[in-house]
Amino acid sequence: MADVAPILTIVLEESGRLDRESVMYRRLVSARLRSESEFELLHVDEALTTEKITQLCGSIESKYVVFVRTSHQISASYVSTMLDYLRTRTVYLAEPVIYTGPIANNVGGTKIDQSYHYARDTDVFGVVFNTRRLADALEAIGDIDRSGLYISYRLYWSIATVTPLPTGFSVTSDTKAAIGLQVAPDATRLVPLIPTTSNDLQLYLVRYIALFLRGMRAQKTTQVTLAHLSDLIHQFDLVDHVALVDPLQPFEGFWLRWLNNPAHDTHLFKQLSDGDANLIFRKGEASEDSALQLYRLRFGNDVLTIEKSYLPRELRPAYARPECYDFYERPLRPSSTILFFDRPLQADDNAEHLYEYFVTHHPDFTEVYFALNPKSDDWSRLEAKGFKLIPIFTTEFYEKFLISDLVVSSQIYNIRYKAKTLANSRFVYLQHGVQLNDMTDWVLSKYFDVFVATGQIEADYLGKLAPVETLNSGLPRMESLARAEHSREHLLFMPTWRFNLHQSSAEHFTQSKYFRAIDAVLSDPALIKFLEQTDRTLEVKLHPNVEKRAGQFRFSERVVKSDLSYRAAIASAEMVFTDYSSAVLDAAFIGTPIAYYHWDAVDFFRDQPYEGRLDFREDGLGPVFHEHSELINHIVQEHYLRPDDIYIHRRDRFFEGVDPERINAKIVDRMLSL
Structure with missing residues (x-):
């Protein structure tokens, strides 16, 4: 007797090494133990394209097919719910509740409304297609990109509405x-x-x-x-x-x-x-x-x-004139409400430093507030310093935003309240980092009246996108660093993040080039011996996305995970090195030697949502190393202690136009003139 074809084929796309410890894979294998005869798991080691899906539909024998990736997430009930629904039916389409973040504990409680439909990812993933009907549709719509297949399939078969089944599927992020x-x-x-x-x-x-x-x-x-x-x-x-x-x-x-x-x-x-x-x-x-x-x-x-x-506002076309109140009509004055904030859960960035300067030098402005989440570790610290704090993104915050004449922040958030947005009101953007990469598309998508630049090179780049809004002043936290005492107590390593590792399992993470390169530095015998012999320590400031995986790195008595603030860690560093983080420029600004370790230079920008703008070898403010041994030798031979005219010249050119003693004053002068 011939084998009966399974009801469902689950096509698992993974072009790299299959992560068998991912949540997705483990749940699929677990489901196979319970329903092995009803579904087949097919691993495809290449990117799914429309052409590839067409080929698969010609070879898959199951009545239904679904496409997933190991980086995606499924509810524990996903496979069983789909099979229960499909066993006794012939349908064109079956789909779960689709999420772009964590799957809700109560999937059935998710409100399927206009907001859900607009935000829903519409790629092919997670949706169960009738294999024959998909093949039929592909004969007509085979010229469509894979990302448009789901919508096209529904249009082709006139599927107006689909009621999601009570189980969840998450594409895990919405970088699109x-x-x-x-x-x-x-x-x-x-x-x-x-x-x-x-x-x-x-x-x-x-x-x-x-x-x-x-x-x-x-x-x-x-x-x-x-x-x-x-x-x-x-x-x-x-x-x-x-x-x-x-x-x-x-x-x-x-x-x-x-x-x-x-x-x-x-x-x-x-x-x-x-x-x-x-x-x-x-x-x-x-x-x-x-x-x-x-x-x-x-x-x-x-x-x-x-x-x-x-254009002058009197030349504004009639159809483009806002119907709401003109938030520029009221000039900035001592009675104006001004809002400052950094991240919701973390201060100690440019807004905090500028706020402190502003309230000290302009005490006549009495309605100046700093917004922060009360659960932040910085709340009590700032409260003790006398900051006028309000809880960020609360009703109180939005009411203050509505009556404010100016918002000043190191972050750009989509703030909208009633008829007010950053599109029709004053906003000074202080930046968090420095535009080393080509962020043109991002910059042109944002609203700001002032965009603070750090030196002429960055100002020239931003000036091509926003010539009126660009201000070459430097970052407020750099003025604080320049004023701080520099004790030179340790070395500092500040690696950045890789977007393609967001959903990696612990095992998959430890097999990544990223983990292995960093861990090899932290555990290098020659480096540890050097630290011991010279009574130094290496502080490692992990990216926030890596903090939860800190236990997987081989820290030691001499190589420690830093709990210092960025400012304190940099101010007390003898030398700072990174892969690509712009945070090291703060160190370069105060004359601290820096270096770059580009172990994945060939692949880095391929997996990032931006492209490189500066050539680190030609424009970097410190040497660039591609090999582990080169970096370690640079440190243990103390080459970083030798002044190099090349990097001194580059530093002066990079920060041209920035007066370390007047960064805050220059920004305040500009913002009060708005």
Whole structure:
């Protein structure tokens, strides 16, 4: 008797080493023990594309198929719930409740509303397709990029609504919201133009197109045409949903409006004190006027140029005039409410240092507040220093935001309350790091009146994106560092993070190049011997994403995990080294030797949501090492103690224009002039 085909095939995509200790894999194997005859687990060691899925549909014998990755998460009941539902039915589609973060403890309590549908990831993962129906659809929509298959499948089979089953699936992160998505180079359309009145699909589509446009700013060229995009917006009445795009992707929101009505090519992006910053969309080459060209993109045979212009507010088109109160109408004065904040759970960054300077030098301003989560370890410290604290992101915070005349922060959050946003009110962005990488797309997506730069090199880069808003002053925490006593007590290692390790199991993490490179440094016998003989210690400041895995590293009496604040750790360091973190520039600013260890230079930017902008070998403020032995030799031979004119010159050039004694004063002068 022939074997009966399983009901379901679970296709597990993992192009690298299969992480058999991941939550996903262990739950799938556990489910197989209970229902081994009903589903098959198929490992595919390459990226799933539309072409690959088409091939799989031709070979899979099961009635249903679902695609997953080891980095994703499933509820313990995911497989059993799907099988229970599919055993007695013939359906085109079955899906769980989709999450982009942790799966809710009570999946059934998740509200399936407009917000859910708009935020829902619409890739193929986690959804159970009828294998035959998917194969049939692919014959018609096989030119669609994999990221658009789920929406296209529903359009093709006219599936207007789907009620999620009471189990959860998580794609674990929503980096697409920040960096967008890039479709296959040969894709000529995003989805088929098959009419639907489904509100769910309209919400999926408007987000999908916004993510595509966001990705296009990096991809620069596509076979998808502008005409196709306009047809999608008109066919599915998507302009009615564009307001949902604005909070996280305002740039793409205006882009969608232009695609809907190209006659309005100028769009108010950000109000400023002396006028407006506008985005201009032009089909064709750049204009010859004074507009600043941001992008030149190719859609099929068409060229789209996106420009930025600054115009007096009296020239603002009538259709772009805000209907709400003008938050710039009231000038900054001693009675003004001003809000400062760093991270919700962590201060000790640029906003804290500028706040302290401001209230000391401008005591006539009496309504100045610092926002922080009361659970933060910094709350009691700042309270003891006399900071006027309010709980961040609470009703009290938003009410203060509503009446404030200025917000000052080292972070950019999507703050919206009633009719007020950072798009129509004053905001000074102090930065957390320094723009060493190409963050053009990110910078152009954000609202700010002032963007603080650290030296002429960074100011020149930012000036090409925001010439009116850029201020070359330096960071407030650097002035504090320059004033602090430097005791030179230890060496300091500050490695940054790798985005592709977010969901790694403990075993998979310890097998990564990242872990092995760092741990090899911490446990190097020659380094430890040097530390012992010279009575030094190596402090290791782990990235916050690595803190939970600290126990896996081989720390010792001489190599310790640092619990110092960043400022204290850097101020007391004899030498600081990193892989790619811009935090070491704080050390360079005060004359402390720095170095870079690029063990994964070939792969680093491939897995990051940004690209490198500076050549570390040509522009770095310290030597760059690619080999472990080179770094260790540099330390144990104390080469870092020898002054090097090359790096002294680069340091002076990098921080050109920054007066260590007037960083805070320069920023305050600018912010009070807004």
